[in-house]
Amino acid sequence: MGGTGFIGRAVLGAMTRKEDGRNRASRLNVLSRRGPTGGACAGTRHVRGDLSDPRSLRGVCSGVDTVVHTASYVGRDPQQCHDVNHRGTVALLEEARRAGVRRFIYLSTASVYGEGPHRGPAEGEVEPVPASPASSSRLRAEWEVRAAGGTVLRPHLVYGEGDRWFVPAVSRLLRRVPAWPAGGASLSSVIEVGDLARVVAALVDGSGAPGEGGTYHVAHPRPLSMARLLAELGSVLRLPAPRRVSAADHRALVGQSLPGLTDHQYALLTKDHWYDTASIWRQTGIDPGPGFEARFARCSAWYREQSAHALGD
Template identity: 65%
Template structure:
């Protein structure tokens, strides 16, 4: 078992000097990449960065320039993980499959996490941090619940398998993090999906002012690295929501994104009509994913900021402004290439959209 399992949980921690070896699993992905950038930012010299290891199939771009060590491995092949945790103090597991293939979800998210935990045990790893998702709670609305107040009820193979991975991590004494919507450079789902909805269906549900828990990838990375660098006689595990403590008004995001991408102002329609149109023109968007963008889904995240002692950051407006040029560059060509599926509907009265 991980050595930390014998230690009681406490919020009393200290920060180590940051040179203990760390293994980042998924360092070539969106969140793992942000974690790796934060780690290398804190330790810019190649000698210091040599204590950072990245487990992935291919080397991360940052590895050659910074001295970060690449370790080849595949979560679906336990034999390839042999020795990857040798000499490692902390494992940061940020690799997940989020598609709809049930077998891949089971093999990568659940069995892969178990295999990684087994290797961590063999190597005497002291701390294990797993990046899960608030989607394990399933359909909302969710309004301000703290950890332990909601029973998980996942609705997808990805969330179901990640919940099972959580259970394995907690049993080993590790930390489970549950961010909700994450944005920033490298985001390929949250903001891009919302942009597609706004482009494909130039309407928005009337009388809805949803709020959501969001966090910039760089702030999530700061939390993860702070946890990796904490130590003390009572260092322990736990499950934490990770989000900006101020829920985001999604209508403000919609307006800002339309302005950024020069999309027309949306007409308001009944939410049932809007869901029907989105289902027609974006059949790949599940009911749960649609709800994430259109209804309240926010959580109390005060515990993680208390535990880490970090400032949550400047908030969504400033963080999004800093990466808006990247989003515009990524999204504008893609949106131009998509057919304007509902553009002709703009000329229809709102009462006619239900039959469209």
């Protein structure tokens, strides 16, 4: 479910690559509201369904062994958050139960923990305090998934080709307000979308899959310093080096220039939000990869192109 979005496309790509000379595409059903897109993987079977309309999900899990649920609504409409994230997940779980699905993997978010700061807690060491309708509804969806014996994955900030929020939000913020809070070298758990997709593919294959009903942080083991990200954006996107101002002055400036950026979103970019991710890498047995510098270099051309479009070049 959600195979046409930012993360869903990457997961689909990871799951359709040939392994041992076999292509898994013919064994995959892709559930989406719109049907195949230009980036669709050849050989996959596309099924129409809408999480906000449980009736449209009837029969979508027939013959399915594993459901990977990556779809979500991250806007601010509380009713739509409930309909898509919570009620929609319940409906999909019911279809999975009816069809005898063996494994259910739900991609949630570490944003369910709230504004922070969070400095290295493992799973279960921090009580979720969601600060938005989207996070609240996704937390409720998590409860349903775990109750049904499913697995919940909580990435924090995800970057790479297709990213429309994390790096673009920081870039937009720097263009509007070329400043940053003094001493604001916060640390964040991040993961490149391809590495996140590798984790999901490993769980689907059952290689080191975690026990039933588990919840796992998913990010590179080394948190990213925001100072490092700002320096990288200055180099790749030619953004100005931000001047240092007080935290209060910075929040006021951002509020004036980007009134749509909520306190919750602002906190995600300026406070420590990093988590212990050892469990998922140990369980799957896969290499987390080289980290931010190498992965960002791989997608920097894409970010430059998107930045040029955003500026109307």
